[in-house]
Amino acid sequence: xxxxxxxxxxxxxxxxxxxxxxxxxxxxxxxxxxxxxxxxxxxxxxxxxxxxxxxxxxxxxxxxxxxxxxxxxxxxxxxxxxxxxxxxxxxxxxxxxxxxxxxxxxxxxxxxxxxxxxxxxxxxxxxxxxxxxxxxxxxxxxxxxxxxxxxxxxxxxxxxxxxxxxxxxxxxxxxxxxxxxxxxxxxxxxxxxxxxxxxxxxxxxxxxxxxxxxxxxxxxxxxxxxxxxxxxxxxxxxxxxxxxxxxxxxxxxxxxxxxxxxxxxxxxxxxxxxxxxxxxxxxxxxxxxxxxxxxxxxxxxxxxxxxxxxxxxxxxxxxxxxxxxxxxxxxxxxxxxxxxxxxxxxxxxxxxxxxxxxxxxxxxxxxxxxxxxxxxxxxxxxxxxxxxxxxxxxxxxxxxx
Numbered sequence: 001x002x003x004x005x006x007x008x009x010x011x012x013x014x015x016x017x018x019x020x021x022x023x024x025x026x027x028x029x030x031x032x033x034x035x036x037x038x039x040x041x042x043x044x045x046x047x048x049x050x051x052x053x054x055x056x057x058x059x060x061x062x063x064x065x066x067x068x069x070x071x072x073x074x075x076x077x078x079x080x081x082x083x084x085x086x087x088x089x090x091x092x093x094x095x096x097x098x099x100x101x102x103x104x105x106x107x108x109x110x111x112x113x114x115x116x117x118x119x120x121x122x123x124x125x126x127x128x129x130x131x132x133x134x135x136x137x138x139x140x141x142x143x144x145x146x147x148x149x150x151x152x153x154x155x156x157x158x159x160x161x162x163x164x165x166x167x168x169x170x171x172x173x174x175x176x177x178x179x180x181x182x183x184x185x186x187x188x189x190x191x192x193x194x195x196x197x198x199x200x201x202x203x204x205x206x207x208x209x210x211x212x213x214x215x216x217x218x219x220x221x222x223x224x225x226x227x228x229x230x231x232x233x234x235x236x237x238x239x240x241x242x243x244x245x246x247x248x249x250x251x252x253x254x255x256x257x258x259x260x261x262x263x264x265x266x267x268x269x270x271x272x273x274x275x276x277x278x279x280x281x282x283x284x285x286x287x288x289x290x291x292x293x294x295x296x297x298x299x300x301x302x303x304x305x306x307x308x309x310x311x312x313x314x315x316x317x318x319x320x321x322x323x324x325x326x327x328x329x330x331x332x333x334x335x336x337x338x339x340x341x342x343x344x345x346x347x348x349x350x351x352x353x354x355x356x357x358x359x360x361x362x363x364x365x366x367x368x369x370x371x372x373x374x375x376x377x378x379x380x381x382x383x384x385x386x387x388x389x390x391x392x393x394x395x396x397x398x399x400x401x
Contacts, residue, residue, distance in 0.1 A: 297335060
């Protein structure tokens with residue numbers, strides 16, 4: 001029997017670890033029960049850190065971990081999923097095609113930045129969504145040092161006042177001074193159609209965020225959106241023109257397109273609707289997890305967000321449950337009552353909240369230390385030690401904050 005996992009992000013990694021853990025507990029050999037992870041590279045991209053400098057360093061190898069837990073790595077990109085015949089078609093970077101059959105499938109394909117059809121966005125907009133995007137932005141920022149200091153060279157417009165937009169914007173003054181010189185006077189502007197910054201964070205944390213923006217000199221344009229971009233700046237929906245040689249799009253994400261091939265209901269973000277075991281009810285043998293799934297966290301109406309924090313735990317439950325079905329043991333319904341946010345605010349520190357009502361627990365340097373630990377320790381893969389790696393994937397303990 002074979003379990004196939006599509007994706008090597010946080011959810012895919014923990015699905016592999018957790019399914020291998022249950023296989024090990026049940027004393028079943030890898031020859032009897034194969035677990036295969038399919039991804040273009042055996043690498044975890046540390047996506048929550050892509051707003052930082054040197055994005056090319058923000059990856060972690062997975063091959064040694066997968067080998068240690070007897071998970072087969074299959075290099076390539078899944079092009080099609082056939083749920084009727086339980087098979088996926090894989091295309092390698094060289095164009096070679098092959099088909100892999102499965103008994104259970106876990107869709108852990110993550111999400112992508114939503115880029116609307118705004119004039120000039122595709123040609124002139126940057127992002128911190130994927131590794132290549134972040135590297136392109138970093139190279140562009142370094143190229144500014146060779147340009148004349150006029151016509152918006154030192155101005156960055158960030159489209160989107162949510163979590164990603166705030167982290168990208170608050171990091172930008174220090175990044176630009178490191179490139180352009182300590183005497184540079186960078187101008188950073190967040191543009192958002194909502195009437196308040198960080199609309200999803202609520203009233204409690206907002207004063208902390210607004211204070212940080214003021215301290216950093218980050219401006220806001222609220223109640224307006226980006227209407228068009230060109231090589232020298234943006235025009236907003238209210239008619240304002242901002243000269244800027246750097247525009248970062250950070251306004252919304254959607255589930256990766258492969259989810260559309262699964263015959264099932266999806267939400268407005270393209271996520272597959274799943275039951276409490278993370279099973280796709282209308283597609284026998286298919287589980288979905290991480291940003292590919294809309295899953296209830298509890299019985300109070302809270303649903304998993306498209307975040308690393310939820311993806312790791314969801315991945316652990318999906319891996320356990322897909323393996324449990326094949327091994328004939330009870331599944332474990334996914335639940336995640338604990339919820340925290342830790343928002344980086346650049347040189348102004350950070351903000352740490354707990355609970356769905358986002359009660360502020362830490363701010364400033366104290367929260368910054370926690371953010372650093374999350375970003376450099378907690379979200380990285382376990383060591384390539386079989387016992388420790390498998391132990392790290394207990395679904396009841398993953399991200400138990």
